[in-house]
Amino acid sequence: MSKQLLKGNVAFAEAAIRAGCEAYFGYPITPQTELLEHMSRRMIELNRVFLQAESEVAAINMVYGAAASGVRVMTSSSSPGISLMQEGFSYIAGSQVPAVIIDVMRGGPGLGNIQPSQSDYNQVTKTAGHGDFHPIVLAPANVQEAIDLTVLAFDLADKYLTLVFVVADGAIGQMMEPAELPPMRELPFERPSWALTGAFNRERNLVNSLYMGVEGLEELNFKLQAKLAQIQREEVRYETQFVEDAEVVLVAFGTAARVAQTAVQRLRRQGLKVGLFRPITLWPFPEDALAEVSERSKALLVVEMNAGQMLHDVRLVAGIHTPVKFLGRMGGRIPLPEEVEHETVALLEQLAVAV
Amino acid sequence: MDTVVFKQNHVQPLEKITYERPSSLCDVHTHYCPGCTHGTAHRLVAEVLDELDIREDTILVSSVGCSVFSYNYFDVDACEAAHGRAPAMATGVKRVNPGKIVFTYQGDGDLASIGTAEIIHAAARGEKITVIFVNNAIYGMTGGQMAPTSLLGQKTTSSPFGRDAQLAGMPIHMAELLAQLPGTVYSVRRSLHDARHVLQAKKAIRTAFEAQIDNLGFSVVELLSSCPTNWGMTPNEALTWVEEALVPFYPLGDYKVDERLQGRKGAPK
């Protein structure tokens, strides 16, 4: 396979297809619509299931039904649609069936706008629905990673019987970059043993999130918590650049991390000791790795395209020992590398004075 | 499948079973209140699954309402949808199991209030599912609040002065409404208030499943049903109320029967 020029949204869709996605249900919303449009053509060509639902509420409940039937299934949306899907996320989590959600985030709150944003960090990592659960949340920073993480999302969903989000901002959804698609996977011949396929020659299967008794529901929650703990131990992913000797480490994900990376590279050329820490899994958040980096550095600078949502997780990790500064742009603005450089240099100067 | 009983030393059978609990029902006791016709509706569906011999191919999507535990009562693969979303969940199940028989079992709050978008669009798409719609003119499970199907003047725990059209609008006729949609091949209303009507309801349920077996489109049977507990009546009084109050307002009948279904049991002559 060779590289080709791909738009982020198309890359998500085609990667899902090649990862063995057998069913897609979605509802149009900018800036992810090309994803749905690509699916509408390719899935039908491949004799797989594509359906444009009447709403995001319906779409996620269709996903729930297909997931309960044991096929690889996904939906995609953008922030307002993700808000609407929360009901389904919670039921899927409670029923422990695998599903993949792609969220190409836009500016909020309300109808907000269609510009790139990281406005859903809290929503997807912490408040994706009622009850105690966290989806796995993967955050690509370029088109190649959008592809790789989409494939990984399906594998993790199946492995842990859980919801997996891939979150990107509108910039990644819309940008064209050279990237390589994986080969087409064979679809599995059989469905998992728990799937709804008709109780032919076996006991009946039940996919359910209702537990009227106290014991039953607490037991389910203990199981869910144990699974989440295992995911926290085994599935943390992140990337670091120049953190070994960095005095100031920038913490950013997605498009904000690309901007931060440009700033770090330029500042390094000027001989300044700065580094980059980029969470790839937003949940589980790379707490231990960041804690280590934060202990070694003098300060952290969080860069986000929101009012400071990941900031809280970084502060929890850094504790009181390492100062944490924040640079955020909202309303669909992407911070400029110059802004980030300026803020970083200012921080380095403050630190020098303090010493 | 009549079973005959032999007595020792008698070569000739003495009697045969003419009615027996359907095997598609699990051998459990239901949580339904005494005399609640949810149980009757369950039995009829199970009898049809037995007669058509489709139990092993059938997947139930249960809904939120008193029938929330129906997945414990039917001996079939099952899942439990969010309130009102059963038609969407059933769509997901059916699309990836096109050869299976998928049915939802929904109350009137579930189907005619919170789930209107999902039911209308499942019907509009001609989703090849069967919907058993139990209309008891009330929110049974949550303690007898007004449903979109509650009658004018009906006193409920959330319409203590009786349903007022100015305040709450008029009740919805779902069987008629769903019949308007092009994807619907079968939409009828039946009642469960006496033996004759129960038998008619069963024929309709059978036709609705046959419509799905033949892959024709969306089929729905609305069943006028009782809720003695929240209506504050004895079970027999409740059936009388179904007959005297619900049936006149919600006329029984066939609102859509695709021509390919004509001539089947339960279809109009």
Next chain:
Amino acid sequence: MATGRIVIDAERCKGCELCRPACPQSVIQLAESLNTKGYRPAMLVDPLHSCTGCALCAVVCPDGCITVYRDLPQKQTSLPKYEMKETLAHVEAVA
């Protein structure tokens, strides 16, 4: 007229009494005793063997408690006539 009998699963029965008015022969009554769920189960009280096995009771029973049997027409050789008469006379004497 055909004859038959019903067997009611007393543990499953909720004593709702829907079967009672549904029975054209009026041979169903509620028991005085309670089942373990605390309901008075329905029972067949049919001393004259007037149950026809029509199954209307079973058709309306929401809990699927009722099994219906119908007697098959018997050849002459079955029970001797006098035995049957004696039984009927006995029932009438009691009633």
